[in-house]
Amino acid sequence: MTTTRPLLEVNDLHVGFPIRKGFFQRTVGEVRAVSGVSFSVPRGTSFGLVGESGCGKTTVARAVLQLLEPTSGVIRFDGEDVAKMDAVALSRFRGRVQAVFQDPFSSLNPRMSTGRIISEPLRVHRLKPESEIKAEVARLLDICGLPARFADLYPHEMSGGQRQRVGIARALAMNPELIVCDEAVSALDVSIQAQIINLLEGLQKELGLTYLFIGHDLSVVRHICDQVAVMYLGRIAETAPSDPLFASPKHPYTQALIDAVPNPDPDYEAGREIVPLEGEVPSPANPPSGCFFHPRCPRATDRCRREVPRLDPVEPGHMAACWETGTLVPAG
Amino acid sequence: MTLLRVENLAIDVARDGQSCRLVHDAHFSVDRGETLAIVGESGSGKSLTALAVMGLLGEGLSVSGGHILFDGEDLTTISARRHNDLRGSGIAMIFQEPMTSLNPVRSIERQLTEGMRLKNRLSRRAARARALELLTEVGISDPERRLKQYPHQLSGGMRQRVMIAIALSCEPELILADEPTTALDVTIQAQILSLTSRLCRDHGVGLVLITHNLGIVARHAQNVAVMYGGRVVERATARQLYRDPQHPYTQGLLASVPRLDLPRDTPLRPVPGAPPDPTVALPGCRFHPRCPKASDICAEQVPDFIAEGGHEVACWNSGIQKLKSKGAAA
Numbered sequence: 001m002t003t004t005r006p007l008l009e010v011n012d013l014h015v016g017f018p019i020r021k022g023f024f025q026r027t028v029g030e031v032r033a034v035s036g037v038s039f040s041v042p043r044g045t046s047f048g049l050v051g052e053s054g055c056g057k058t059t060v061a062r063a064v065l066q067l068l069e070p071t072s073g074v075i076r077f078d079g080e081d082v083a084k085m086d087a088v089a090l091s092r093f094r095g096r097v098q099a100v101f102q103d104p105f106s107s108l109n110p111r112m113s114t115g116r117i118i119s120e121p122l123r124v125h126r127l128k129p130e131s132e133i134k135a136e137v138a139r140l141l142d143i144c145g146l147p148a149r150f151a152d153l154y155p156h157e158m159s160g161g162q163r164q165r166v167g168i169a170r171a172l173a174m175n176p177e178l179i180v181c182d183e184a185v186s187a188l189d190v191s192i193q194a195q196i197i198n199l200l201e202g203l204q205k206e207l208g209l210t211y212l213f214i215g216h217d218l219s220v221v222r223h224i225c226d227q228v229a230v231m232y233l234g235r236i237a238e239t240a241p242s243d244p245l246f247a248s249p250k251h252p253y254t255q256a257l258i259d260a261v262p263n264p265d266p267d268y269e270a271g272r273e274i275v276p277l278e279g280e281v282p283s284p285a286n287p288p289s290g291c292f293f294h295p296r297c298p299r300a301t302d303r304c305r306r307e308v309p310r311l312d313p314v315e316p317g318h319m320a321a322c323w324e325t326g327t328l329v330p331a332g
Numbered sequence: 333m334t335l336l337r338v339e340n341l342a343i344d345v346a347r348d349g350q351s352c353r354l355v356h357d358a359h360f361s362v363d364r365g366e367t368l369a370i371v372g373e374s375g376s377g378k379s380l381t382a383l384a385v386m387g388l389l390g391e392g393l394s395v396s397g398g399h400i401l402f403d404g405e406d407l408t409t410i411s412a413r414r415h416n417d418l419r420g421s422g423i424a425m426i427f428q429e430p431m432t433s434l435n436p437v438r439s440i441e442r443q444l445t446e447g448m449r450l451k452n453r454l455s456r457r458a459a460r461a462r463a464l465e466l467l468t469e470v471g472i473s474d475p476e477r478r479l480k481q482y483p484h485q486l487s488g489g490m491r492q493r494v495m496i497a498i499a500l501s502c503e504p505e506l507i508l509a510d511e512p513t514t515a516l517d518v519t520i521q522a523q524i525l526s527l528t529s530r531l532c533r534d535h536g537v538g539l540v541l542i543t544h545n546l547g548i549v550a551r552h553a554q555n556v557a558v559m560y561g562g563r564v565v566e567r568a569t570a571r572q573l574y575r576d577p578q579h580p581y582t583q584g585l586l587a588s589v590p591r592l593d594l595p596r597d598t599p600l601r602p603v604p605g606a607p608p609d610p611t612v613a614l615p616g617c618r619f620h621p622r623c624p625k626a627s628d629i630c631a632e633q634v635p636d637f638i639a640e641g642g643h644e645v646a647c648w649n650s651g652i653q654k655l656k657s658k659g660a661a662a
Contacts, residue, residue: 052517159606160374189373190544194588194602216518223590223600242596260522262547263593264586266570269551276522280487 006040013073033059046211048225056234098171102183104163108155115151140169161192233292240318250320335538337361342397360557367539369553377562387415424499428511430491434483441479466497489520506538561618568643578645625649
């Protein structure tokens with residue numbers, strides 16, 4: 001592999017939301033939704049962010065999409081600091097980065113036909129003359145596996161899977177380089193979900209797309225992503241290429257997450273002893289001291305209660321933030 | 333006697349003076365201390381079937397055929413009053429979204445003791461003592477404080493634990509759980525499902541687990557009924573179903589899910605197309621428009637159920653069907 005510059009680089013991202021109270025809405029505290037998240041996504045690959053509700057994965061996605069302003073940290077797209085972009089560059093950036101959301105019903109305007117939904121970005125960014133728009137919409141529908149007549153339908157006339165295809169077609173209209181998929185297949189039925197996963201993978205190969213894929217279903221994230229980061233309470237607990245991450249997880253939280261996923265094989269399930277992780281995710285407004293995971297961790301020690309573990313390499317390319325996982329001693 | 337036996341159940345909806353069949357033929361049975369999973373996608377009729385057993389079908393919906401035998405009593409013919417008696421103390425239900433199925437303006441104590449006071453005629457004091465026991469049993473710490481709280485003060489997992497406590501409160505013989513963990517995070521899902529399974533086994537309660545997650549079925553159920561388009565298309569023990577799925581729809585479902593125990597690049601082979609629209613009449617097997625094995629007869633005649641060693645399937649082209657017709661010809 002050549003060491004080219006990554007398409008997306010997130011460096012020490014922090015996002016806090018103020019807690020306001022009282023008549024004057026005085027700020028009384030802060031919810032740290034994301035603290036110190038860093039990762040980079042090479043062009044043409046898929047990067048997965050997994051975690052349970054409230055772990056900050058969607059906040060990271062929204063920060064990358066410039067839908068909210070981070071408290072601190074740098075987001076670079078194609079080498080350029082997004083926060084320092086001028087209006088022209090930012091407008092180009094918004095075309096090069098697109099999003100596909102979870103619920104295709106609430107992310108598609110119910111009063112617009114599919115044709116208008118897909119062609120709106122083309123018109124706003126003046127990418128195509130009016131005379132070519134109809135053909136372009138038909139082309140986009142076609143690559144997403146829908147017949148051209150769907151351009152005249154409204155969202156309520158389509159099934160969930162078809163709506164998600166329209167959402168993807170709309171994202172593709174801008175000819176993007178990066179697509180942020182926020183729980184893009186989570187709301188779909190099993191057989192439809194597999195269709196959309198295959199569509200996303202096919203499009204990636206064909207168009208050289210890069211995905212930032214946010215999900216909570218570990219088996220889906222593993223299937224799609226080359227590299228995965230597991231988040232817990234706003235921090236990355238562990239990150240590695242998919243295969244080592246799932247084959248030999250280093251962080252106790254990752255291990256617990258993987259154990260919690262039942263496999264569709266009764267013999268396999270009967271043969272394994274499952275100790276479900278106890279307790280629940282604490283409130284990000286009042287996180288525990290030290291390692292955020294220590295109150296639920298079977299291996300927690302005094303040090304875990306006091307000090308925040310750093311995200312350190314435990315094997316080449318495999319990083320974990322855990323005091324109890326031996327860190328890699330650099331060779332030589 | 334089998335605890336619950338559903339036979340050829342059909343459910344219709346009446347709309348604008350027209351009637352439309354949503355469930356064509358549901359049949360399955362479950363025994364005490366046993367877990368049956370009903371698997372299917374949205375619109376397959378699995379939730380409607382559960383609501384019919386509870387006698388909670390909404391307006392316009394009605395049972396139009398078949399039988400629901402609970403402890404030998406046919407629930408499709410009993411009075412509304414008798415059904416009301418059975419709810420809670422005979423059959424209880426755990427719903428998917430505990431936030432919408434718990435009453436937001438009543439305390440946990442009131443909701444948890446309501447059934448016991450009404451059905452078991454417990455005094456307030458006795459019901460409260462039992463409620464504390466139940467909350468402890470479902471793993472809620474500090475039950476005294478929780479009793480005074482309201483649903484919005486509890487987390488999703490805790491609310492679902494309260495739902496389970498309510499379901500157990502009148503000591504039912506059967507619990508129907510409709511997607512009990514779909515709205516929960518994966519670690520909480522594992523907690524709730526192990527808890528439900530363990531409690532049902534310990535109390536000898538039959539459990540019907542309605543889900544679309546094939547992993548959950550493999551971990552928690554002994555028997556499975558697969559529903560598609562309002563019909564049960566395959567019935568087997570969990571082991572038989574996963575080892576040797578007979579119906580092309582079941583095969584398609586199993587090939588659609590990415591699995592952690594298989595190599596990452598194992599391709600997914602989704603079922604093409606989308607589930608049938610229940611308002612459009614579809615002759616023959618309801619799966620035939622999406623079926624890779626469909627032949628002429630599939631579009632004409634509804635396949636019968638045939639069984640081999642406790643494994644039942646409704647498909648003209650299944651292995652079991654072929655085995656049987658070969659036997660008949662010889």
